[in-house]
Amino acid sequence: MLSSEILIRVTYSDTDQMGYMHHSNYLKYYENARWELFRSIGMPYSGLEEDNLILPVVEASVKFLRPAFYDQQIRIVTTLKSLKGARITFSCLAMNNAGDILNEAGITVACVKKSSGRACLPPKRLITILNDCINKQ
Amino acid sequence: MLSSEILIRVTYSDTDQMGYMHHSNYLKYYENARWELFRSIGMPYSGLEEDNLILPVVEASVKFLRPAFYDQQIRIVTTLKSLKGARITFSCLAMNNAGDILNEAGITVACVKKSSGRACLPPKRLITILNDCINKQ
Amino acid sequence: MLSSEILIRVTYSDTDQMGYMHHSNYLKYYENARWELFRSIGMPYSGLEEDNLILPVVEASVKFLRPAFYDQQIRIVTTLKSLKGARITFSCLAMNNAGDILNEAGITVACVKKSSGRACLPPKRLITILNDCINKQ
Amino acid sequence: MLSSEILIRVTYSDTDQMGYMHHSNYLKYYENARWELFRSIGMPYSGLEEDNLILPVVEASVKFLRPAFYDQQIRIVTTLKSLKGARITFSCLAMNNAGDILNEAGITVACVKKSSGRACLPPKRLITILNDCINKQ
Numbered sequence: 001m002l003s004s005e006i007l008i009r010v011t012y013s014d015t016d017q018m019g020y021m022h023h024s025n026y027l028k029y030y031e032n033a034r035w036e037l038f039r040s041i042g043m044p045y046s047g048l049e050e051d052n053l054i055l056p057v058v059e060a061s062v063k064f065l066r067p068a069f070y071d072q073q074i075r076i077v078t079t080l081k082s083l084k085g086a087r088i089t090f091s092c093l094a095m096n097n098a099g100d101i102l103n104e105a106g107i108t109v110a111c112v113k114k115s116s117g118r119a120c121l122p123p124k125r126l127i128t129i130l131n132d133c134i135n136k137q
Numbered sequence: 138m139l140s141s142e143i144l145i146r147v148t149y150s151d152t153d154q155m156g157y158m159h160h161s162n163y164l165k166y167y168e169n170a171r172w173e174l175f176r177s178i179g180m181p182y183s184g185l186e187e188d189n190l191i192l193p194v195v196e197a198s199v200k201f202l203r204p205a206f207y208d209q210q211i212r213i214v215t216t217l218k219s220l221k222g223a224r225i226t227f228s229c230l231a232m233n234n235a236g237d238i239l240n241e242a243g244i245t246v247a248c249v250k251k252s253s254g255r256a257c258l259p260p261k262r263l264i265t266i267l268n269d270c271i272n273k274q
Numbered sequence: 275m276l277s278s279e280i281l282i283r284v285t286y287s288d289t290d291q292m293g294y295m296h297h298s299n300y301l302k303y304y305e306n307a308r309w310e311l312f313r314s315i316g317m318p319y320s321g322l323e324e325d326n327l328i329l330p331v332v333e334a335s336v337k338f339l340r341p342a343f344y345d346q347q348i349r350i351v352t353t354l355k356s357l358k359g360a361r362i363t364f365s366c367l368a369m370n371n372a373g374d375i376l377n378e379a380g381i382t383v384a385c386v387k388k389s390s391g392r393a394c395l396p397p398k399r400l401i402t403i404l405n406d407c408i409n410k411q
Numbered sequence: 412m413l414s415s416e417i418l419i420r421v422t423y424s425d426t427d428q429m430g431y432m433h434h435s436n437y438l439k440y441y442e443n444a445r446w447e448l449f450r451s452i453g454m455p456y457s458g459l460e461e462d463n464l465i466l467p468v469v470e471a472s473v474k475f476l477r478p479a480f481y482d483q484q485i486r487i488v489t490t491l492k493s494l495k496g497a498r499i500t501f502s503c504l505a506m507n508n509a510g511d512i513l514n515e516a517g518i519t520v521a522c523v524k525k526s527s528g529r530a531c532l533p534p535k536r537l538i539t540i541l542n543d544c545i546n547k548q
Contacts, residue, residue: 012291013296013298016287016289016290016294017286017344018191020193022287023197027161027164031422031423033483040208046482058200058201060198060199062196064193064195071455126250149309152427153424154429168285168286168287181345182286183345199366201452208309297467301435326483338471349447389431
């Protein structure tokens with residue numbers, strides 16, 4: 001299983017006048033966590049993009065279970081779920097320090113050639129690494 | 138059917154280095170569109186919040202079908218789908234000028250007492266208006 | 275004098291838990307207003323960028339005089355002040371509906387070749403238009 | 412001298428299609444760094460706000476010297492400069508790993524009663540701590 005954890009702290013500009021962290025920020029947090037997972041397997045996203053690959057989000061299904069608040073530390077856990085053709089799917093969790101799940105999401109990105117905008121298979125090295133991780137689950 | 142349309146223009150700060158509008162912005166656009174729909178039925182969100190009601194997003198399911206680009210005009214269509222207990226669900230569409238669907242989403246908000254943070258039924262007037270609209274669909 | 279006005283509405287995601295529009299948004303509003311001014315003289319920013327020119331902000335001096343609030347309509351007035359070498363300076367004002375000034379700023383952008391990242395003179399057509407406008411002041 | 416340093420990493424959503432970190436983010440980074448400085452003297456901003464104090468930015472003067480890029484680590488150095496009446500001024504620097512200054516700013520916040528929106532003197536404990544630090548400079 002390929003999984004990674006990052007800790008983020010909710011910033012003041014992430015809050016809204018409801019006093020909650022604005023819900024759109026989860027997609028940013030999950031993106032940051034996703035590329036930390038890629039960094040952990042030696043494939044930083046910046047390198048992929050230099051190799052003419054982008055990985056835009058094509059699907060996101062998000063459940064907002066509890067609000068997050070200013071200055072709170074949040075643990076983001078990202079797990080690779082599947083690799084199908086050009087699509088890579090992750091499951092994402094956001095937890096507070098007490099271990100309560102604040103948010104959970106499934107996020108799918110597609111491999112796209114930066115120059116052409118067309119979907120493509122992931123680079124072989126990424127396929128190998130990702131398949132190895134999925135098979136070990 | 139209760140439905141509303143707004144036109145937004147993708148700003149420079151909404152873009153990322155992929156050259157796309159960053160995907161997290163759709164949640165912001167849909168939020169803006171949702172409160173314009175509420176304004177159109179005489180219940181601006183600011184008034185609800187003054188009456189101790191907040192409507193945080195509790196679920197969002199989003200499909201990113203085509204990228205959106207800087208300076209593009211995007212039509213956001215929001216339709217009320219259902220009202221069940223404390224939860225109100227909307228379907229959302231984002232279209233370019235050619236009518237291509239760029240993004241579609243189902244978004245559910247919950248009625249919550251601002252002071253206590255607890256789920257509650259929507260105010261009667263809102264229930265009446267929303268049910269009238271749903272029944273006319 | 276080259277000047278333009280746009281109306282923006284403070285969105286929910288622009289607010290923070292202080293209940294104010296978060297101060298960083300003024301730089302975004304002024305950017306949007308600046309490119310609307312450029313659009314009004316037939317030089318949309320997207321076209322400049324296609325011609326290998328970018329106009330990053332190099333200096334900003336901002337006074338936050340009064341808070342802005344959710345759902346408030348704000349009038350942004352942008353005026354071209356000077357063109358010196360690669361640098362173009364604007365003065366910016368943000369006003370509420372009562373005409374109170376909420377914010378004022380001086381913002382300077384530099385002309386930079388997108389491909390090289392080096393400062394350059396503005397395109398001749400832009401110099402001509404801008405100088406005409408400055409001379410008429 | 413009261414000074415603090417934080418390290419931030421430029422996220423993907425912080426970039427724009429110019430390929431630069433969007434300039435508005437510096438105000439967010441400096442805000443985060445400012446409250447880390449306050450945390451370091453035992454006065455976390457969240458506690459001040461619970462005590463009915465907010466510290467909105469009233470003036471910012473920013474020089475953008477070099478662009479910042481995706482995934483870059485940036486060191487933010489915040490130094491307390493002065494305390495005059497309700498106003499507290501900080502000087503802020505952003506540096507890359509090579510020590511090049513990317514951005515420098517002077518930022519002034521005002522002490523304001525959250526309930527009334529009126530300027531006020533800082534709490535005595537904060538005045539004492541801040542004056543001690545300024546006198547040691």
